[in-house]
Amino acid sequence: MFCCSTLVGGFLLLIISIVLLAKRRKSLRLKKLVDALKDKANSWDKSEIIEFDPRTKMLEVDFNEMTDRLKKRIIIPNLVEPENSPYGTPATYVNLVADYLTNSFNFSMVNNVLCQFKHFKTVIGDINLHFIHMVGSEEKKSTPIMLLHGWPSTVWEFHKSIPMLVEQGYTVVIPSLPGLGFTEPPNVTGVSPAVMACAYHKLMLQLGYKRFVIHGGDWGSIIGSLMTYMYPESIIGLHNTMNQVKFGWRQILQTLVGAVFPSLVYTTAKEKGFMHPVSKFGQRLYQKFAYFHVQSVLPDSYGYGMVDSPVGLIGWIGSCYAMASSSKDTTKSAMANIEDGIKCFGLDNICAMISIFWSVRSAQASMRIYHEFYSNDTELLSSLCIPNVPVAISNFPNEGIHLTRFATGAIFNNIKQYNYHTHGGHFSHIDNTKAVVGDLTSFIQKIK
């Protein structure tokens, strides 16, 4: 008995010391990585900031080229029930958007809306960065806000929110994610989300903002977290609309307890549905991350058709807006869910996004961020922790990730605000602007 316990005890000690050693090595590795990133960022020369007019990129002739190609489109649904396809975007949707773009959509509206704002470009490292910059009132100058969009979005995502914030006197800086909108894809490899975070940080310093608030969704949330981790001294507060999953003891404990006492653990049905049934968790992840997997390995291979063909563009990128805004009700058909998403996001907004992607020809290159992330940043993101900087999370029901406040504590140790809303999805700036802007401004009030 004693022999047994000594053996087991010794074995346990061995495992613990191996785990500790591995953790220490990882910690050092990450520190090196961050230092290398920051050194590189420090070496970037300061470049001139020049005014930019979106109309120079959003040309009527390119839009007409797109509608011409749409009129001659080849779409073969093959299926008896194309609206109920289990294979991805239904042909019914592609035809719906194609018809709307060709017959009803007013392209000039996009330029008119975008030209309300002040646009600029500057070179930071390997990125020829576009950004919107609206200078606010003196009173609100101490809390400038960076709004960060993700994939496959553009600054169009914020076209309703910017006026709201500007009206309240806030200074806002909104860059276009490299490869999306008016920031061309970099022509070298290695521009990963962590590098983008350094570039965004450098931009703010260059504009004279030593401390600022970050707000982001999708890749914007991830880049915001990376930036906060690397430059905590610069960040007044971080507001994310997309949460980040970390598999730690919190997640495991919560899932085990939640299997028996769900009401004790989960605040919403969505939070519970994210983890349960646990037996189907792997299957749900397999479905959710198919796009991530291929875009992290072969983004260009699948992307040629999205630059040469507006049908290819609508078929994938153009369907993300509707799919990410829908409630994904598995009792309904694929097209019914998409129609639900169209109601939330708006067909004009879908067409605006598609028009921008088409005009700047960057649909294919936009997907490379997944490849760069997977090749360079996975360890950094999965290990980072934000211990002190105040954080706010906004929870919208049709978002893709749902975590409890408890589980969120694994990454963010200082959660100052954790709001739930009754409607809105992955693009809350489009489908519940008031709520997300309200959350942002109330968060800023709390942390001033």
Next chain:
Amino acid sequence: MFCCLTLIGGLVLFIIFIVFLAKRKKSLRIQNRVNTLKDKANSWDESEVIEFNPRTKLLEDDFNEMTDRLKKRIVVPNLDEPQNSPYGTPATYVNMVADHMTNSFDFSMVNNVLCQFKHFKTVIGDINLHFIHMVGSEEKKSTPIMLLHGWPSTVWEFHKSIPMLVEEGYTIIAPSLPGHGFTEPPSVTGVTPAVMACAYHKLMIQLGYKRFIVHGGDWGAIIGSLMTYMYPESVIGLHNTMNHFKLGWRQILQTLVGAVFPSLVYTTEEEKRFMHPMFKFSERMYRKFAYFHVQSVLPDSYGYGMVDSPVGLIGWIGTTYPLVSCQMDLTKNIMANLNKGVTSFGLDNICAMISIFWSVRSAQASMRIYHEFYWNDKELFSNLTIPNVPVAISNFPNEIIHLTKFASWTTFKNIKQFNYHTHGGHFSHIDNTEAVVGDLTSFIQKLQ
């Protein structure tokens, strides 16, 4: 001490019992599925076999439409070094194929070659099946051969092999995989590889061939194995050019021993490199199966651009031919590797395949087989064994899966032939026709 041992012993027995129960349940589940499949196949009415002329589907008009679109193509590499892209198909390749297709490729050659053979169509279940049927000599009538291609191939794959086999007097049946070539994509869901196996089997019975040889690569190898498992009484012998990777005790044992004594375990470098270094195995799998993952979840979403745009078609499907016809030399850039593959496969063959996919408009739907397999057949496939039917495997160095004979016994218990060749890849019927046809005929000789 005794207490400890009893506890451990009891726990082990308990685990064995649970595993045994689970295996039993799985076995019943698989038996059930096979019975359901065969019952369904038995319910299919026999349909007329009608002659088919490929020229009715491969039209000069459609080819010209493709070259017109190629002349107006929009391809934006963005990268300083497009030939060295890590993101998938380099733009250099797409432009090279586009230029050849537009300026040099002789489309009429495709029809001329295909029309050497006798083509037919018949309806089996939900499949409007195309097949080539060449009746051989009396002497060889007892061993008719079914040639099964995979994705993204067509019967073009066998255009050099069929004449060789016909000359030796063999009877050949070569169906087009549903969704490829002249077998249209099914208009309903649920046509999985196992269902296709039943349909192929029914075709042979309908044509009067009660017992036959099955030869396949890629999905053809998988469908061949499924057919042999479900109808062992019908299959004289099974010849696969692509092996099946299964994680069983043999694979594990072999990998552990092979880590220390590789020469004891592996016959070729390719076999060793498939498993080692082990700590990079999951990384290799992640890269290799990205395409499988997305095509098993969202085949249609990424596929619209492959039907509407020949650039989209070349960018992915058109790239797979050279990609799997060479060995990836990681010291060279991707274009250099693809050039090797182009030399092996042949630019005209690449263009022939692309022309067929373009003309029949099935590139998008062709990828659905992955979806149907993943959600319906994977349990069946990963558990099947072929205990008695004689099997032959041909090992070509540039194939994508490499297993030792020892590991192959996991699936195939009666391996009569296991040949290695010094050149050739995933499409050995194109790049080492003599060897693969030689293996097939020598295998048949052994079985007679």
